[in-house]
Amino acid sequence: MEMGAIRYFRLMNQGAFICRLHVNYRPGGEESWKTWEPAEYADIYTAAERTVDMKELGIEDGTHVRLIAFIVSGSRQIAAEEYIFYSNIGRTAAYKASGTLLSSRLNLVRYG
Numbered sequence: 001m002e003m004g005a006i007r008y009f010r011l012m013n014q015g016a017f018i019c020r021l022h023v024n025y026r027p028g029g030e031e032s033w034k035t036w037e038p039a040e041y042a043d044i045y046t047a048a049e050r051t052v053d054m055k056e057l058g059i060e061d062g063t064h065v066r067l068i069a070f071i072v073s074g075s076r077q078i079a080a081e082e083y084i085f086y087s088n089i090g091r092t093a094a095y096k097a098s099g100t101l102l103s104s105r106l107n108l109v110r111y112g
Contacts, residue, residue: 077106
């Protein structure tokens with residue numbers, strides 16, 4: 001489901017696990033998704049959060065993006081919502097990861 005234009009993703013970890021924020025992106029005209037993963041330490045512990053500015057990732061304006069909550073145990077939750085990245089937009093899509101290693105969830109908390 002396409003929601004609108006954003007520049008930032010925020011992931012809040014309220015689960016009983018460690019997670020990382022990854023970004024799925026699909027440049028204009030392409031059918032397959034690519035994934036950005038942080039190159040350095042990026043663990044998000046319980047009750048912590050992390051925000052990614054996609055302008056700093058080298059993603060081009062007009063690219064379709066969605067958030068992935070990568071659970072360190074190896075599973076992942078992909079956001080149901082899809083956005084379009086624009087570097088001159090100040091909007092954030094904020095998500096909450098919750099649950100346990102065996103039953104994790106990802107929910108949109110705020111868009112704007």
